[in-house]
Amino acid sequence: MARRSLGTRQARRADLVARFANRRAELKLLISHPDTDPGVRAEAVRRLGRLPRDASPVRLRCRDQIDGRPRGVLSRFGLSRVRFRELALRGELPGIRKASW
Numbered sequence: 001m002a003r004r005s006l007g008t009r010q011a012r013r014a015d016l017v018a019r020f021a022n023r024r025a026e027l028k029l030l031i032s033h034p035d036t037d038p039g040v041r042a043e044a045v046r047r048l049g050r051l052p053r054d055a056s057p058v059r060l061r062c063r064d065q066i067d068g069r070p071r072g073v074l075s076r077f078g079l080s081r082v083r084f085r086e087l088a089l090r091g092e093l094p095g096i097r098k099a100s101w
Contacts, residue, residue, distance in 0.1 A: 007068045010061060013054045020055035024048065 030036050030044040053059065062073045064080040072081040079087065088096045 004068075006070075007063065010063055010068075013060055016052055016055045017057050017060060020051055021057075024051065024055060027051075 027044045027048040031041055031048065036044075061070050062075060063070050064073055064083055065078040066083055067080070069080040069082065073079070074081060074084055077084055077093070084093070087093050088098065
């Protein structure tokens with residue numbers, strides 16, 4: 001089980017990503033467009049660098065929704081492999097059955 005502080009840090013990062021998403025997209029478009037003037041491109045790179053680091057979506061981590069475990073997360077369910085197996089064997093996940101052949 002992950003520490004509670006890691007979950008709150010993740011939530012804070014998610015808020016920052018959402019808040020700066022439009023501004024980052026505009027700057028990235030200016031930087032990547034081939035017809036952009038080099039001076040404008042350099043200013044866009046500087047402005048992008050001044051944004052908070054945690055505003056980058058790459059810094060988000062997929063975590064288990066129940067206990068916050070960072071590794072082995074099944075994105076379809078939002079659960080870690082450990083929690084998924086536990087809930088599936090108890091029959092608490094609808095439509096999930098243990099395979100046998």
